[in-house]
Amino acid sequence: MKITFTWLALLLVLSGCKPEAQKDTMDFLETKPPKNRVEGKGFSIPVYDFEGLESLLHQDDEYTYVINFWATWCAPCIAELPFFERLGTAYQDEKVRVVLVNLDMAKMWETHLVPFLEKREMRSYVVVLQDPKQNSWIPKVYKDWSGAIPATLIYNSGLRKFYEKPFSYEELQSELNNFLKTKTHENPDHTTDIRSGTPGTGIQPPAAGNS
């Protein structure tokens, strides 16, 4: 079928350059027992509701977190996943953590998610968010997120931005570089919203200053 073909094509593109690297763990997440696990050849992925996942969005440490919300049924998400994988590898020595938060429905785990992960052998930390009460948790990720994916949150102790749009690798890298330059405690509460085609819809930092 078409979907399988697309995955196969992506797999072929990727397979030439798969890096060998240590898989990151998120100890703060693993302190709570997950609601469930999605198991496959070579992986066991925790399933959390939003309450279980929330600490991932609010770490105040030396890392920059790149958190991508995706699903196997979302074609633009699948198209940009390799960029997140590549980013994680390229920045593995720079205190960057790439986390892929999967939103597949439970009934798609066995039929779609497991086969997908078995083929792709993701390097990034993958976690499943399973919480049908979306209207309560979506605004807690970012107040103006409509709920459409792909969507990405990047934050560290100094800066926080939300992107409701797909990324190219260059855009992703350029955004991340801004974060690595601004790892301070200046304005941790300001989340900026970047939508495709509509720059600057979120809170803007004052014009004067360091940019």
Added chain:
Amino acid sequence: MALLVLAFSPRQPETAKGYAVGDVATDFELRNIDGNTVSLSDYKDAKGFLVIFTCNTCPYAVAYEDRIIALDKKYKELGVPVIAINPNNPKVQPGDSFEKMKQRAREKNFTFPYLLDEGQEIFPQYGALRTPHVFLLEKQSRGPVVRYIGAIDDNYADAAEVTEPYVENAVDAMLKGEEIAVTNTRAIGCSIKT
């Protein structure tokens, strides 16, 4: 005090595109799967509309198909029909072509018009961001006024587990002339393919 705060705030963010609750929605003339065009103004006796941006290919849209049919059956006779619009560009998402829309509507016995947003001019005016995305409109003297924007209900996975049927609550309140308690909601959905 409030003035002071405003005066020292950074420049106001650009207004997000699309409608807010209370805005007058644009009418449209879009091709239906039966070959005719459909406009809001065709419905002389309607009290309002459930304009639902949806498509064939998004699993969330598919998960909601039966519930959309049920909404139409329940509210059409009360004067609030469903008008479904596929906002996706079929060149980007071939599964959402006009032919595939016809096919899906036949398979599921859609009871409502299923329109293609050809040229993708309508969904940006409404500010639809994903599928499915509901806009409840009420016919008022100044035009079709947006009364609710968001999700159909609070559980995509299981209709039996729904505790808040947002759209039904909104239409019921609107028809009774009562205030709509929840006017904006969110849900995970597929981005619109442009």
